[in-house]
Amino acid sequence: MSLLLIVALPFLGALLPGLMYQAGRAACAGVTFTITLAAFIGLMTNLPAVMAGDAVMYRAEWIPGLGLNFTLMLDALGFFFATLILGIGLLIIAYARYYLAREDNMGEFFTYLLLFQGAMVGIVMSDNILLLLVFWELTSLSSFLLIGYWKHLPEGRQGARMALTVTGMGGLAMIGGMMILGQIAGSYDLSVILQNREIIQESNLYLPALILILLGCFTKSAQFPFHFWLPHAMAAPTPVSAYLHSATMVKAGIFLMARMWPVLSGTPEWFWLVTGAGLITMLLGAVIALFKHDLKALLAFSTVSHLGLITMLLGTGTAFGAMAAVFHILNHATFKAALFMSAGIIDHETHTRDIRRLGGLRHLMPITFVIATLAALSMAGIPLLNGFLSKEMMLEEAYHTVLGGNHWIVPTLAVIGSLFSAAYCFRLIGHTFLGPKRDDYPAAPHDPPSGLWLPPALLVVLVVVIGVAPFLAEPAVKGITNAVLGGVADVPKAYFKIWHGLVPALYMSIAAVVGGLIVLTLFNPLLRLWDAAPRPEAKVIFEALIEGAVKLAKALTLPLHNGAFSRYGAVMAVTVILAGYYAWVTGTVGAPTRTLQPAGAIEIAGWAMLVAATLGMVFLHRNRLLSLVLIGIVGLMVSIGFVFFSAPDLAMTQITVEVVTTILMLLALNFLPNETPVESTVLRRTRDVTMALAGGAAAMALSYHYLLREAVTTPISEFHLANSYKGGGGTNVVNVILVDFRGFDTFGEIIVLGIAAVLIYALTETLLAGPVRARLLNRTPDKQLAGDMHPTMMVVMTRVLMPIVMVVGFYVFLRGHNEPGGGFIAGLIVSIGLVMQYMASGYSWATARQRYPHHGVIGAGVLIAGLTGIGSWFVGKPFLTSDFTYVRIPPFEKFELATAALFDLGVFLAVVGAVMLSLDGFSRLARRAHVKDSDFAMDINPARTEGDALRGQGA
């Protein structure tokens, strides 16, 4: 099966459990199982190629410009991990089916699980390290969802947050590291990077890259000092712990270290960092695990310890160390997943995971006892079980490892670690299963249904088979080791067997097991000592750190963001002015290249009106209606300015927009207070005036300087002018730019306009559904209402004007391609024509005659514009390529047909719909209790009978 499909299957399948939720728990689990099985089988079809030593590749371009390609590679190492992920995944799914309670949402659970599974498979199959990073982050996210699956448990939420913070930060560091690595190697493809050991290790950037990548690996694989998140993640449901925290996610860091082993290992930096962290983690985890009373916490710390062991082995940088690491990854996955599932069974059946409340379960839960004991003994390193083999290899490797010139330190620490490891395994067995039967279990313990014990049992079978017949695992482990080594070193010749003779590792093993037993007999005094000893609590430190970060963020943000909008405005204005000043002071200004054009009397008059209106508005702004009138003058002068400076399209747009904006503001003023009270102090106003003058002076200086200089480079407008007629078929270059050259922009803009209008509609609906409605209905007008609200004169006028306006709009629309006009302007003109009817005859009369909802008009506009754009696909051209032709139908003159006109029609409709829908929202607010809507076009109509007139008045 294609690698793409194997990676994609879990992601695609993640949709199903959620959909199957209604079909029941079995269906949910069944479909998840089937998907995983399909991926698993697909993976297995690649086994022959992988066994032959080939790397199966899949290649697809994603963003080649960034070096980010969807390149997948499957070699022995990837195959090994993918098998673990999918194989143990199958067991976990079966187990979770029986583990989750009836009230747990199984669809949600399995969706998260599949997302996680896909992300993990993606990590181990990625050939592109950027793609790997994407999957890496996906595992962080999906594990966050899984750990926090029981949202009602605060520990679950906190644990999930902590895991996400720690692994997320590590991921961030790793992005940096991978970027550096890619820069050094000149490629982001693993297959290329792995060939460049010398270049990478000789680079000055090797150390930063190494540290950053290791930060990612250590946080993910819970290495000291980032080990603390893993035990807190145990608040997750047990299937999650068994899956993520024994077999898969925490192994992602290990996987990456193994993957990068050929290029990163072998240097003193690698050795010190990786072996050092691994040793400390192994020791620390083992000691803490011994004193944990919660079964899952004990297992969590033992996982930390074993991950440390594997890390330490990878750190040694020898081929034998790498082989021991691979073997231990396999063994640890089998016995630890089985142990987690057993812990889940105990929790499920006895309703407690506290070892102190357990004991004597061997008679009550014999099956679980056998499974857990075999797995725990394997973890302790007892012969004939697989843990013994890899642990002995570890001790052998440790025996040969020299740390800082000292031959004794690593072997000693390794033995102490193994000793505590054996001790907590014995404690797990002894304190849970052995001892006398108790009568105070929270629930009556008994063995679970087979669905719960079969999955761990299968794993324990593997534990025993590998333990008894290690030669079965040997070719696989050696094949995988070969992939890890990547040709840098040869696969060790050592055979896998139980009896190696009286080698030092055997003595070390015996010392560890015997020592473990002794420690367990001394457990109670040791526990008292442990409880009395002061030790840092990781969670407290972590939360203090987070709190400190939040405080710092607040201290930085709150003074700026105190909820005062005027302050934001001031801060922004000052910042822009200062930035501009800085640019002005540090930059150079060339000599003017344009001459000042003379200004005539009319221009000066227009300027004077604009300035007067602006200043007048600022000084008189407390009278709101007056300021609205004055800003209208400003808009008018700006429009005239556009006419004067050769921008007829702009002038038409500005003046029509001015009309609708003013109507809108008037509608709003209907509700708002008519006056703005004096509130700010003189000091504050002085401050504001100073800032405003500075800003104004800056804007003026900037404009003046560039108006006197030509552009530094030739504007692209030359192209537009040259191609407007030839390519776009129109002589109005502005319109051709809008509907053709930059049609995609325009398409986006009409969508934004539509969204704005729909937003207004939504806001209106919300307001009218809430308490505002009553307030609106009950308010009394602050001015007397007009006696004749719909005067006959105005009604007649608007009716007469309506067809004229429509014709003008139609004309402006049609000529838009060649003369000033077009969809925007025509849309605004037609809107004004329609709004006039609303103004003259009232909202309800006009609405009753409205045929199409405004939303529909917007939608139709966007749709027409979009379909026009898509149409060009059918002739093999990119989106929105326009075409035109000239037609002649006698007796008319020759005329042009352009697809751009269709697009412009979309613009037109969208503009009409948006303007109308916006104003509609404001008018609907304006209705009130004591004014009844009139069904008639005008209030006073002599032609109407008396009864009708009364009805019209709302009587």
Added chain:
Amino acid sequence: MELLVASAIGVLTAGGLYMVMRQRTFPVILGVSLLTYAVNVFLFASGRLTPGAPPILSDATTYTDPLPQALVLTAIVISFGMTAVVVMIALGAYLGTDDDHVDDQPDNGEDAT
């Protein structure tokens, strides 16, 4: 002429800035409108000032720069949409709380008027 346009942009900017820093919603909206004029004219002027040469292809030899015009045209229409949204938000806030301050008011139990 350049001085007139530049100073008009300056006056519009100054007026807009002052109004934006007011306390009530309506003046702030008017301030934003003034700033919109200023920005639109500023952008338009980046095509330099060329009277009497509209970008309508004819026999003429020089045309004004059409590109800033196209950009400003859509900016004008969009600014209408944005103004409408802001006005509606201001209106909703005022109708809901009977207060049209733009800044968070200290919660002293009475509305400042």
